[in-house]
Amino acid sequence: MYKIIVLVKQVPDTRNVGKDAMKADGTVNRAALPAIFNPEDLNALELALEVKDKYPDTHITLLTMGPVRAAEILREGLYRGADAGVLLTDKAFAGSDTLATSYALSRAVRKIGEFDLIFAGRQAIDGDTAQVGPQVADKLGIPQITYAEDVISLKDKTVQIKRRLERGFEVVEGQLPLLITAHSTAPDCRPRNAKRLMKYKRATTLSERHNVSDDYLSANQKPYLSITEWCAKDVDSDLAQLGLGGSPTKVRQVENIVFQAKESKVLTTDDGDIEWLMQELITNHTIG
Amino acid sequence: MNNVCVYCEIEEGKIQDVSYELLTKGRSLANQLNVKLEALIIGDSLAGMGKEVSKYGVDIVYLADDKRLYPFTTLPHTAIAVGLFKETQPQIVLMGATSIGRDLGPRISSSLTSGLTADCTDLQIGEYEDKKAGKKYENLLYQIRPAFGGNIVATIVNPDNRPQMATVREGVMKKEILTESHKAEVVNIDVNKYLNDADFAVKIIERQIEQSKVNLKGSSIIIAGGYGVGSKENFNLLYDLAHAIGAEVGASRAAVDAGFADKERQIGQTGITVRPKLYIACGISGQIQHIAGMQESAMVISINNDPNAPINKLADYVIQGNLENIIPKMIKYYRKNIIAPCPLRGGPRG
Ligand SMILES: Cc1cc2nc3c(=O)[nH]c(=O)nc-3n(C[C@H](O)[C@H](O)[C@H](O)COP(=O)(O)OP(=O)(O)OC[C@H]3O[C@@H](n4cnc5c(N)ncnc54)[C@H](O)[C@@H]3O)c2cc1C
Ligand SMILES: Nc1ncnc2c1ncn2[C@@H]1O[C@H](COP(=O)(O)O)[C@@H](O)[C@H]1O
Numbered sequence: 001m002y003k004i005i006v007l008v009k010q011v012p013d014t015r016n017v018g019k020d021a022m023k024a025d026g027t028v029n030r031a032a033l034p035a036i037f038n039p040e041d042l043n044a045l046e047l048a049l050e051v052k053d054k055y056p057d058t059h060i061t062l063l064t065m066g067p068v069r070a071a072e073i074l075r076e077g078l079y080r081g082a083d084a085g086v087l088l089t090d091k092a093f094a095g096s097d098t099l100a101t102s103y104a105l106s107r108a109v110r111k112i113g114e115f116d117l118i119f120a121g122r123q124a125i126d127g128d129t130a131q132v133g134p135q136v137a138d139k140l141g142i143p144q145i146t147y148a149e150d151v152i153s154l155k156d157k158t159v160q161i162k163r164r165l166e167r168g169f170e171v172v173e174g175q176l177p178l179l180i181t182a183h184s185t186a187p188d189c190r191p192r193n194a195k196r197l198m199k200y201k202r203a204t205t206l207s208e209r210h211n212v213s214d215d216y217l218s219a220n221q222k223p224y225l226s227i228t229e230w231c232a233k234d235v236d237s238d239l240a241q242l243g244l245g246g247s248p249t250k251v252r253q254v255e256n257i258v259f260q261a262k263e264s265k266v267l268t269t270d271d272g273d274i275e276w277l278m279q280e281l282i283t284n285h286t287i288g
Numbered sequence: 289m290n291n292v293c294v295y296c297e298i299e300e301g302k303i304q305d306v307s308y309e310l311l312t313k314g315r316s317l318a319n320q321l322n323v324k325l326e327a328l329i330i331g332d333s334l335a336g337m338g339k340e341v342s343k344y345g346v347d348i349v350y351l352a353d354d355k356r357l358y359p360f361t362t363l364p365h366t367a368i369a370v371g372l373f374k375e376t377q378p379q380i381v382l383m384g385a386t387s388i389g390r391d392l393g394p395r396i397s398s399s400l401t402s403g404l405t406a407d408c409t410d411l412q413i414g415e416y417e418d419k420k421a422g423k424k425y426e427n428l429l430y431q432i433r434p435a436f437g438g439n440i441v442a443t444i445v446n447p448d449n450r451p452q453m454a455t456v457r458e459g460v461m462k463k464e465i466l467t468e469s470h471k472a473e474v475v476n477i478d479v480n481k482y483l484n485d486a487d488f489a490v491k492i493i494e495r496q497i498e499q500s501k502v503n504l505k506g507s508s509i510i511i512a513g514g515y516g517v518g519s520k521e522n523f524n525l526l527y528d529l530a531h532a533i534g535a536e537v538g539a540s541r542a543a544v545d546a547g548f549a550d551k552e553r554q555i556g557q558t559g560i561t562v563r564p565k566l567y568i569a570c571g572i573s574g575q576i577q578h579i580a581g582m583q584e585s586a587m588v589i590s591i592n593n594d595p596n597a598p599i600n601k602l603a604d605y606v607i608q609g610n611l612e613n614i615i616p617k618m619i620k621y622y623r624k625n626i627i628a629p630c631p632l633r634g635g636p637r638g
Pocket of ligand 2: 007008009038040041044063064065066098101105119120121122123124125127128129130131132133
């Protein structure tokens with residue numbers, strides 16, 4: 001049996017954002033962007049679940065740092081086969097860059113306790129930084145294998161991974177414990193399981209239970225319905241390394257870019273317009 | 289001390305273009321700061337590499353030469369870079385936003401507790417005022433990158449922690465030899481000072497590097513499709529036009545995410561940067577992350593059914609309407625007006 005932790009993040013859906021995603025003033029219309037399970041974190045979860053398929057007494061804990069609302073993806077992970085969820089939430093985390101985030105996550109991993117494997121997504125689509133996985137591995141002092149698309153084998157303490165590179169691939173072998181980041185070419189995550197959905201749909205965090213008036217669901221009666229919630233103090237973290245203050249990178253300024261509009265010639269779909277354009281491009285040797 | 293250092297990447301005995309591009313940028317940053325430019329090369333059989341990079345204006349080359357150091361694995365390269373940087377204290381470290389740089393960079397930055405900004409599209413030197421702390425800083429590295437949200441560009445700084453680290457994608461900066469005769473001091477690193485057995489915990493069993501099938505950077509005409517193309521099938525219209533006029537097909541990230549085109553065709557901040565003679569944007573709205581990768585195109589044609597699509601502002605010609613109608617007509621009238629056939633290029637599989 002293996003003890004696995006999967007790092008998951010809730011992100012605004014930056015894919016396929018249509019015209020309504022931007023407001024007229026050029027800022028993001030957050031309401032038009034649903035919050036989703038970061039896509040490559042689902043690949044990470046699937047790689048963990050495949051280990052569990054092979055070694056059924058494997059235990060998978062999902063860990064996320066974010067606002068109270070991020071518990072949504074922990075439930076989503078429980079529906080798909082994870083065993084437990086931990087939400088790390090605190091005002092002290094606000095404004096964290098990747099280094100402060102990894103520090104907080106590494107403290108939470110320590111608190112979760114012993115582990116054999118940590119899976120993370122390669123990158124989160126809100127920033128595409130791909131930094132948090134390797135930085136967590138560094139803080140924990142364990143090796144990393146990035147861009148995994150397949151766990152080729154796992155036996156005792158040895159794992160073989162196929163890694164996707166920008167041109168080609170590598171097969172590497174490492175000794176547990178280590179951290180693996182999942183690439184989008186890893187298998188898609190299995191869908192929700194109907195039975196698990198029924199079981200976990202009322203699983204909540206402490207903050208969520210504070211927010212609902214009818215408190216008929218006592219987590220004490222059904223401990224599996226409790227999603228663990230920790231704050232900065234719970235994971236014994238050094239406040240100086242958290243949040244904005246603990247982030248070496250600062251945003252100096254944010255600029256709205258106004259493009260120098262070119263004198264553009266506007267054409268219609270009429271045959272005459274298109275023929276004129278193609279002739280123009282051929283005549284001035286742009287094409288042909 | 290406090291120099292600018294570029295981590296140079298090696299593949300099959302050759303230093304990668306992205307490293308040369310960063311050395312060129314690094315040279316100009318070092319000039320502004322009045323410091324030296326350093327290159328760190330970690331690998332196997334590095335004889336002659338010092339000379340290779342010195343042309344780009346490098347003053348000091350650190351060579352970590354050991355047969356265990358190629359191909360790249362994370363921990364040994366981290367140990368050497370971290371060990372060296374603790375001694376040499378560079379103020380700026382630059383690396384490629386490649387599968388190597390994005391694996392190594394965060395590891396180094398965590399070890400040294402220094403900030404790291406990914407996928408910068410520009411690097412400059414400037415000042416910074418922390419009003420809250422009442423502190424002023426001079427000569428910081430401005431790490432400039434498009435930010436999520438509208439046409440917004442953010443400037444990131446690392447006021448207190450060193451080194452200031454940034455990754456940049458291939459093609460974003462220009463590669464330029466300074467002078468053939470520029471000489472660098474070569475320093476051979478004693479790797480055993482930094483390495484121990486535990487650093488070789490991850491072993492490479494098999495490795496296959498393929499040649500890229502898509503040559504966007506080398507293409508003078510690019511036809512790029514966005515989410516507005518609508519489907520993978522509709523992308524065939526773009527391949528057809530590319531065949532006809534001798535072009536390569538690119539894509540926006542939304543089109544790649546939707547599965548219409550392969551990732552290696554993605555143009556933009558987190559894809560490829562291109563500077564073609566002609567860029568035809570089909571069904572692309574023109575978000576800043578996309579523009580970052582194509583704004584230096586000499587001529588832009590936008591095909592879009594939304595007259596207010598932001599990309600139209602960059603366009604020399606805007607064809608308003610549905611691309612399904614327009615592209616077949618472009619092929620038809622191109623064929624009608626040209627006599628000589630073009631070399632076949634740009635098929636969906638290369
Ligand atoms: C960290 C980060 C990094 C990113 N990196 C990149 C990057 O490298 N490259 C990149 O491209 N994006 C990148 N993006 C995404 C970027 O913000 C946009 O989401 C993306 O570029 C939008 O793609 P699009 O223009 O194809 O889609 P949309 O914005 O959906 O635009 C589709 C366009 O098609 C038009 N259209 C629809 N139907 C038709 C039709 N039948 N005929 C003609 N026109 C039609 C519409 O009017 C619209 O203008 C990144 C985002 C983030 C957060
Ligand atoms: N706040 C977070 N909580 C949990 N995991 C995270 C968080 N941020 C990042 N990660 C993990 O780190 C990966 C890389 O994120 P990033 O460095 O932001 O691109 C993600 O795919 C997640 O697996």
